[in-house]
Amino acid sequence: MSTLLRFIPRVGASIDPRQDRLVAEPEITVGRAPDCSLQLKRDGLRYHHAVLREDRADIVVEALPGATLKKGTAEVARARLSIGDSVRIGPFIFTAVAPDETSGADHVVTITAAEESAFDEVAQAKSYMGRFEVSLPNIRLFAFVTSVLVFVLFFIVPLIFGPLKPGDSWTTKVGRAEASLEVHTGLFHSARLWNVGEISGAHKAFGTNCASCHESPFVPVRSSSCLSCHQSIGQHADPRLAPSADLNNERCESCHHEHKGTTLATKDDQSDCVGCHSALKSVMPATKLRDVSDFGSDHPEFSPSLVQDASAHTMARFPLDDKNAVDNSHLKFTHMTHLKLDKVKKAGAEKGSTCATCHEEAPGGMVFKPVRYDKNCADCHQLQFEPKHPEWRLPHGHPEDVANRLRGYYSEAALRNEIFPAPRSDIFVKPGADLPPPPPTGAEMVSAQTANAMMSSIARSACGECHVTAPPEPGADPSEWKVLPVYVPDRFLPKAQFRHDKHTTMTCQGCHAAETSDGGVAALLPGIETCKGCHAGESGAAQRIASRCVSCHVFHNPDHPIAGLRAAAATESAK
Amino acid sequence: MWKDAYYGKVALILSVAAIFFYLIDHPSGVPNGGSWLGYTYGTVGFGLIGWLAWFGIRRRRYGGQGPLEGWMSAHVYLGIALIVVATLHTGFRFHWNVHTLAYVLMAIVIVSGIFGAYTFLRYPAMMTANRAGSTLKTMSAELAGLDQSCRDLALTFDDETAALVVAATQDFGGRFTFREIFLGRSVNLVEGATGGAIARLRDQVGGVGNAQPAEVLPLVQNLTKRATVVVKMRRDWRYRAQMLLWRAIHVPLTIALVLALTIHVFAVFYYR
Numbered sequence: 002m003s004t005l006l007r008f009i010p011r012v013g014a015s016i017d018p019r020q021d022r023l024v025a026e027p028e029i030t031v032g033r034a035p036d037c038s039l040q041l042k043r044d045g046l047r048y049h050h051a052v053l054r055e056d057r058a059d060i061v062v063e064a065l066p067g068a069t070l071k072k073g074t075a076e077v078a079r080a081r082l083s084i085g086d087s088v089r090i091g092p093f094i095f096t097a098v099a100p101d102e103t104s105g106a107d108h109v110v111t112i113t114a115a116e117e118s119a120f121d122e123v124a125q126a127k128s129y130m131g132r133f134e135v136s137l138p139n140i141r142l143f144a145f146v147t148s149v150l151v152f153v154l155f156f157i158v159p160l161i162f163g164p165l166k167p168g169d170s171w172t173t174k175v176g177r178a179e180a181s182l183e184v185h186t187g188l189f190h191s192a193r194l195w196n197v198g199e200i201s202g203a204h205k206a207f208g209t210n211c212a213s214c215h216e217s218p219f220v221p222v223r224s225s226s227c228l229s230c231h232q233s234i235g236q237h238a239d240p241r242l243a244p245s246a247d248l249n250n251e252r253c254e255s256c257h258h259e260h261k262g263t264t265l266a267t268k269d270d271q272s273d274c275v276g277c278h279s280a281l282k283s284v285m286p287a288t289k290l291r292d293v294s295d296f297g298s299d300h301p302e303f304s305p306s307l308v309q310d311a312s313a314h315t316m317a318r319f320p321l322d323d324k325n326a327v328d329n330s331h332l333k334f335t336h337m338t339h340l341k342l343d344k345v346k347k348a349g350a351e352k353g354s355t356c357a358t359c360h361e362e363a364p365g366g367m368v369f370k371p372v373r374y375d376k377n378c379a380d381c382h383q384l385q386f387e388p389k390h391p392e393w394r395l396p397h398g399h400p401e402d403v404a405n406r407l408r409g410y411y412s413e414a415a416l417r418n419e420i421f422p423a424p425r426s427d428i429f430v431k432p433g434a435d436l437p438p439p440p441p442t443g444a445e446m447v448s449a450q451t452a453n454a455m456m457s458s459i460a461r462s463a464c465g466e467c468h469v470t471a472p473p474e475p476g477a478d479p480s481e482w483k484v485l486p487v488y489v490p491d492r493f494l495p496k497a498q499f500r501h502d503k504h505t506t507m508t509c510q511g512c513h514a515a516e517t518s519d520g521g522v523a524a525l526l527p528g529i530e531t532c533k534g535c536h537a538g539e540s541g542a543a544q545r546i547a548s549r550c551v552s553c554h555v556f557h558n559p560d561h562p563i564a565g566l567r568a569a570a571a572t573e574s575a576k
Numbered sequence: 577m578w579k580d581a582y583y584g585k586v587a588l589i590l591s592v593a594a595i596f597f598y599l600i601d602h603p604s605g606v607p608n609g610g611s612w613l614g615y616t617y618g619t620v621g622f623g624l625i626g627w628l629a630w631f632g633i634r635r636r637r638y639g640g641q642g643p644l645e646g647w648m649s650a651h652v653y654l655g656i657a658l659i660v661v662a663t664l665h666t667g668f669r670f671h672w673n674v675h676t677l678a679y680v681l682m683a684i685v686i687v688s689g690i691f692g693a694y695t696f697l698r699y700p701a702m703m704t705a706n707r708a709g710s711t712l713k714t715m716s717a718e719l720a721g722l723d724q725s726c727r728d729l730a731l732t733f734d735d736e737t738a739a740l741v742v743a744a745t746q747d748f749g750g751r752f753t754f755r756e757i758f759l760g761r762s763v764n765l766v767e768g769a770t771g772g773a774i775a776r777l778r779d780q781v782g783g784v785g786n787a788q789p790a791e792v793l794p795l796v797q798n799l800t801k802r803a804t805v806v807v808k809m810r811r812d813w814r815y816r817a818q819m820l821l822w823r824a825i826h827v828p829l830t831i832a833l834v835l836a837l838t839i840h841v842f843a844v845f846y847y848r
Contacts, residue, residue: 033731033738042731048738067735126720130712132748133813137820144828151681151832155674156839194673195843198608211847221848261606270602 002027002055005106006039009113012094016111023106029053031090032065043114046091053095053110059083060097060108062090082110089115159194198260214259227253228563236561243285246277248563256556267551271295271539274550296548297538303494305526311488316495321528328522331469331485336515336525356509366502368491384463386410386454395463400455400484403464407454411447418442421450456482493522497553583650587657594620594657598664607667609675610844617665624658625682625837629830652693659686674843678836685829692822699815706811715809722802729795733787737776744773744799748806756810757817763810765803774799 006029008020022039030037032049050068054061060082062070069076071089080088082097089095094113100106192211200208207213214226228234240247258266277284279294291301306316307328319326339354359377363370374382374397384395386407393410396402414421422440430436441449459470459482473481492499510516512527533545541547594617603611609618631651635644662682670676707715723745730741747770749763756763765771777796780787 034734044727044731046731048734122720122724125723126717129716129719129809132716133752133810138824140824140827143824144831147828147832148835151677151835151839155677155836156842159674159843193671195847196671196673197610197675197844197847198669198671215847218846219848258608258610261608266606 002108003106004029004053004055004060004108004110005100005104007098007109007111009111011114014113027055030065041091041093043092046093051090055108056081060110062088062095155194159192196260199262200260201265202263203265204259221252222254222259224251224253227257233559234563235557235559236563237556237558238285239561242287243277245284269549269551271550278550293550295538295540296536296550296552297533297540297542297545300529302529303526305493305523306490306495307493307522308488308490311486314488314490316490319523321523321526323523326521326523330489330522331487332489333467333469333520335520336513336518338519340516356515360509362501363491367498367500369501371489371491378467382467384458386458386463395458400459400482403458404451404455407451407458408447411450411454414450415443415447421446452478459484493526498555499553581649581653583646583653586650587653590620590654590657591660594661594664606669608669609665609667614665614667617661621658621662621665622837622841624654624661625834628655628658629834632827632830652689655686655689659683674836675840678833678840681829681833681836685826685833688822688825688829692819692826695815695819695822699819703812703815706808706815712809712812715805715812719802719805719809722798722805726795726798726802729791729798732791733777733780737773737780740769740773740776741795741799743769745802747803749810752814752817757814757821760814762807765806770799770803 003023003025006022006024007016008022009016024038026038029039029052030049031039031041031046031051031053033040033042033046034048037049047065047068049065051062051064051070054063062080062082064070064078068091069078070080071077072080072087077088080086082088082095084097084099087094087096092115094115096111096113098109098111100109192209204214214222216223216226236246236248237243238246240249256268258268275294278290279292279299281288281290281292293300303321304318305321306318307326308330309315309317309327311329311331317327339359341353359372360369372378379397383391384397385391385393386395387393387410390410393406396406411421420440420442440446458464464470464484468484468487471483471485473483504512512531513525514527515525518525535546536548536552537545539547539549597613597616598607601607601611601613603613608614628651631647634647659682662679666676666679670679710718726741726745730738733741747765747768749765749768753761755761766774774796777787777792777799781789781792
C-alpha cells in the first residue's frame with residue numbers, strides 16, 4: 002500500500018504540494034514518538050496515537066491503547082474512512098480523498114490542523130493575573146453576625162431569662178426569707194453572664210438570685226438588704242457619745258464589697274480609723290480612750306481589765322505598770338512557785354510542771370480552757386486536814402460541805418473515843434493554879450473540833466492556801482469564815498482579739514514572764530513592746546508583720562446594736 | 577512618623593501615669609473596676625474606645641479638623657495605650673461574662689490593628705523588593721511564556737512524562753492556607769507537581785528512558801524558572817491579602833466591641 006499524506010495548514014487553506022509525503026508502508030503509525038511513521042509534535046497528540054491500515058478501497062484508522070478518535074462528535078476507537086470521510090486524531094483532521102493521477106498513490110489522506118494552537122498564551126497570561134486572588138470575607142456579614150450574637154447572648158438572654166427583676170415576694174419578711182434562698186440559675190446560667198465576679202462563700206447560697214441584694218435596678222445595694230439577715234450587727238461606738246460614728250448614716254457597702262472573690266472584701270486600711278482616733282477627744286469629748294494613730298509608732302501601752310467584783314464580774318482597766326492596780330479575782334496563785342520544775346510535780350509524773358500541765362487550749366483556739374481544781378489542782382492540793390488520817394480530805398466547793406465532812410470525821414473519832422486536847426500555851430501549870438478543864442468528849446468534842454478545824458482549814462491551811470478568805474464578823478461564830486468568790490476571766494485585754502492559736506510558733510514564756518511572776522495578772526501579761534517584737538504598724542517594717550487596727554480590734558461593737566437600721570429593717574419587713 | 581510621634585508620647589505618658597496610679601492605689605479588697613481609680617480607668621477607656629471607633633467613620637470623610645495623617649497616628653498610639661488602661665480597669669480579674677467578653681473583643685481589635693499598622697509600615701517596601709522591578713502583569717506574561725515553552729518541549733517525551741509536565745504548568749501551589757497568609761510560610765512547589773515532573777525528567781536521562789541531556793535540560797530549567805515566578809507572584813498576593821484581611825477582623829469586631837461595651841456599662845449600673 003502507498004498513501005499520499007497531504008498537509009493543509011488550516012481549514013480552508015490551499016494545498017501546498019511541497020509538504021506532501023508519500024508513505025509506502027502497509028501501516029502508518031501516527032504520534033509524537035520518533036518511531037512513528039508520521040511523527041507530529043503537537044499538543045493533544047499522544048506519543049503513539051493511532052494506526053492507519055488499508056482495507057480494500059478504504060482506510061481503517063484504529064486508536065492505539067490510551068488514545069481515542071473522534072468521528073463527528075462521537076469518540077470512537079476505530080473508524081473506517083471511505084472517500085470523503087473524516088476522522089479526528091488529536092488536533093488533526095484526517096480526511097480520505099479520491100486519488101488522482103498526479104498523486105501516484107493508492108490512497109490520499111489530507112491532514113488539516115483542526116484549530117489554532119490549543120494553548121493561548123495571551124489569555125493564559127491574563128488568567129494568571131487573578132490566579133492568586135484571595136477572596137475577602139464579607140466584612141459586613143461578619144460584623145452583623147457577631148453583633149447579633151453578642152446582643153442576643155449577652156443582653157437579650159440575661160434580660161429575659163436571668164433573674165433581673167426584683168422578686169415580688171421580696172416585700173414581705175417571709176417572702177424575702179424564701180426568695181433569698183431560692184436558686185435562680187435561669188437559661189444557660191445567664192445571670193452569670195452579667196456577674197462581675199465571684200460571690201463570697203457565705204453569700205453564695207442565695208447569690209444566684211441577684212434580687213436577694215439588688216432590690217431595685219440602678220439603685221445601689223441598700224443596707225436594709227444586709228440587715229435582713231445581719232440583725233445583731235453592732236454600731237462602732239455609742240452613737241449618743243460619738244454621733245459622727247453613727248452607722249445609720251453609712252452604707253454597709255462603703256466598707257464591705259461583694260463580688261470580689263471567695264471572702265467578702267472588707268475595707269481594712271486604718272486611714273478611716275485614724276481619722277477619728279488620732280484625736281478622739283475632738284469628736285467625742287466624753288471618751289476615756291487614749292489617742293492612737295499607728296500600732297508601730299503611736300499606740301498606748303495596754304491596760305488590762307482586772308476583776309473588781311468577782312461576784313458581779315465587773316472589770317476595770319489599769320495601766321500595765323500600775324503598782325496600785327486592784328485585782329479582786331480572789332485567788333492566791335503565783336506562776337513562779339508552780340513552775341519550779343524540780344519541785345512541783347504531779348503524783349507519779351517524771352517531769353515537773355509545764356504550762357500545758359494546767360493550760361489546755363479551748364476549742365476555737367482563741368483562749369484556754371478555765372483551770373479547774375478537780376482537774377488541775379487536786380493532784381497536789383489534796384485538802385487533807387488531819388495528819389493522823391491523811392485519807393480524809395475536804396471537799397472542794399461550799400463551806401457547808403466542808404463543815405459536814407469535818408463533822409463526820411470528828412463524829413467517827415468520838416465513836417473511837419479519840420480525845421483531842423485543846424491546844425495549850427504552856428506545858429506546866431504553875432503550882433496553885435487551877436488545872437485546865439479536861440478535853441471535851443462526845444458531841445461537845447465534835448462541835449468544838451469542827452469549829453476549830455473550820456477556822457484552821459479555811460483561814461490558813463486548806464482553803465486559805467489558794468483562796469482569799471474573810472474572817473467572821475466580830476462576835477460571830479468562828480465557823481463563819483468565808484471563802485470569797487473567785488472570778489478569773491478568759492481574757493484580760495478584751496478590747497483586742499488576740500488569738501493564741503495564731504501564735505503557736507511562739508513559746509509561752511516568749512510573751513508571758515511566768516517563771517518570774519510572783520502574783521498578779523498584770524505582771525504576767527506582755528506589754529506592747531513584746532508584740533512589737535514581731536508586729537509593726539500598717540506600713541510594716543523589716544522582719545516585722547504589717548499590722549493594721551483591724552488586725553487586733555473589731556470594728557462592730559455588739560454592745561451598741563445598730564438600733565436605727567434595725568428599726569428601718571423592721572419597718573421594711575412589716576410592710 | 578507624624579510630628580515626631582507626638583501622640584506616641586501622649587500615649588506613653590497616659591500608660592505610665594495609669595500604671596503609676598495602679599501601683600500606689602490600695603483599694604479595699606482586690607483591685608477592681610468598681611473602685612474610684614477603677615471607675616477612672618473605665619471612663620478613660622470608654623472615651624478612648626468611642627474616639628478610636630469614631631476614626632473609622634472620620635477616615636471616610638473629607639475635611640474636618642486636622643490632617644488625617646495626625647488622626648491615624650493618634651489612632652494607633654492611643655489604641656495601644658488603651659490596652660494598658662483597660663487591663664488595669666479589669667484589675668486582672670477575668671471571668672466568663674459580658675465584661676470579659678468586651679475586654680477580649682477589645683484585645684483582638686487592638687492586636688489586629690497593630691498587625692495592620694505593621695503591614696502598612698513594612699509591606700509596601702517588601703512588595704517592591706519582591707517584584708524586583710517587574711509588575712504583576714509582566715510576571716504573568718513571563719509565566720505564560722514559560723508554560724507555553726514547557727508544553728512545547730514536553731511534546732518530545734512519552735505520554736506519561738508529557739502529562740506530568742503539563743500538570744506542572746498548572747501548579748500554582750494550591751489554595752492559600754492560614755499558615756501562609758498569617759505566618760508567612762511560602763509554598764514549596766518542589767514537593768508538588770513541579771517536583772514530580774522534574775524527578776521524572778531526571779529519570780529520562782540514563783534511567784528508564786533514553787533521552788538526551790540536551791532535550792531534558794531546557795525543560796527542567798524552564799520548570800524551575802516558572803516555579804520561582806509562581807512563588808514571587810504568590811508572595812505578592814500574600815502581602816496584598818495581609819494588608820486587607822486584618823481589617824476583616826478589626827472592623828466587624830469593633831462593632832461587636834462597642835455593643836459588648838454598652839452592655840457591660842448597662843449591666844454594672846443596673847446592678848449597682
